[in-house]
Ligand code: HEC
């Protein structure tokens with residue numbers, strides 16, 4: 001009799017522990033990254049990360065419903081195959097064929113990013129979508145209208161309710177869902193990462209390129225994220241009145257400074273620089289070697305011993321390029337978790 005009861009209890013405990021395991025797996029949905037990455041900057045806090053919330057953010061990212069005429073989605077300018085930069089265009093096209101003045105940046109490792117936009121003008125991932133949605137050449141949609149469309153939509157209204165509770169959709173919920181999707185876009189599976197994890201070796205040229213990179217580029221494009229998120233002027237010829245960081249701080253000493261971009265996936269995110277002026281990595285390397293323009297706010301690291309720029313021989317350039325190609329993460333660009 002007693003032994004029966006114990007057996008029953010044991011069975012019950014076993015089933016219970018299995019179902020807990022299941023719960024565990026569900027709540028394990030979260031940011032994963034290698035141990036050589038620093039701690040992420042974004043803390044989900046009140047925005048509790050769940051698979052449902054992430055999937056809702058993903059649906060919204062690919063849905064043109066957020067633009068005024070339902071023609072442009074976030075994905076129109078941020079394509080997964082290009083590490084979420086634009087499809088090979090200097091200035092993206094938004095609603096009604098309009099275009100802005102800056103190049104669409106790649107999107108990955110955003111949970112580590114303390115500032116957003118080329119001029120660092122946005123400092124929180126949860127307010128980030130406000131800019132493209134309301135921008136008159138990107139999606140041209142006021143928030144009130146966007147929220148109304150979502151509330152009138154049969155499946156979105158259900159999906160939001162099941163995550164955020166029985167209340168109408170508001171912009172906070174929209175921003176939370178998009179922040180969940182964006183912050184989960186983590187890229188750490190390039191050949192460089194395989195090498196860091198001892199799973200792959202670099203060729204002689206790639207390895208030489210890494211050493212040149214560490215000596216000449218890493219003070220701004222710092223490993224392992226390949227940026228230090230500072231705002232600097234890297235000596236580009238001034239072609240227009242985009243003041244960059246100076247537009248935000250209104251200090252002339254910040255004019256024409258832009259956020260140091262990550263160089264992860266750099267072979268996939270052409271064209272380059274805040275206005276997409278360079279089509280190839282060769283042009284970028286020629287710029288650092290011989291194209292740096294003297295300017296009051298030029299970063300002091302780009303003047304050495306009174307000489308402008310970073311001297312690079314033909315061979316240095318070949319090796320640097322070989323190294324930069326090891327930063328492409330094809331697991332990231334083809335990950336079905338991130339696709340529509
Ligand atoms: C018409 C093209 C276009 C659309 C549509 C668009 N973006 Fe962008 N996105 C850009 C451009 C251009 C920038 C850089 C703007 C700047 O620096 O002023 C940018 C910047 C960003 C950044 C900052 C990245 C960084 O490294 O600083 C994020 C995040 C982002 N977009 C997310 C989104 C989301 C989410 C949507 C949809 C709600 C969206 N974008 C829709 C073109 C677009």
Ligand code: HEC
Pocket residue numbers: 213216217218219220221231232233234236257258259260261262263266269271272273274275284288299301302310320
């Ligand atoms: C003094 C800091 C600094 C140094 C040193 C530096 N960079 Fe940059 N880099 C920047 C800044 C700032 C930008 C963005 C400039 C802009 O768009 O206005 C940039 C942009 C780039 C881009 C374009 C990225 C994109 O997404 O469009 C590439 C590629 C690049 N740098 C490679 C290099 C290489 C290779 C070296 C070494 C030879 C190097 N950088 C050295 C600050 C630096």
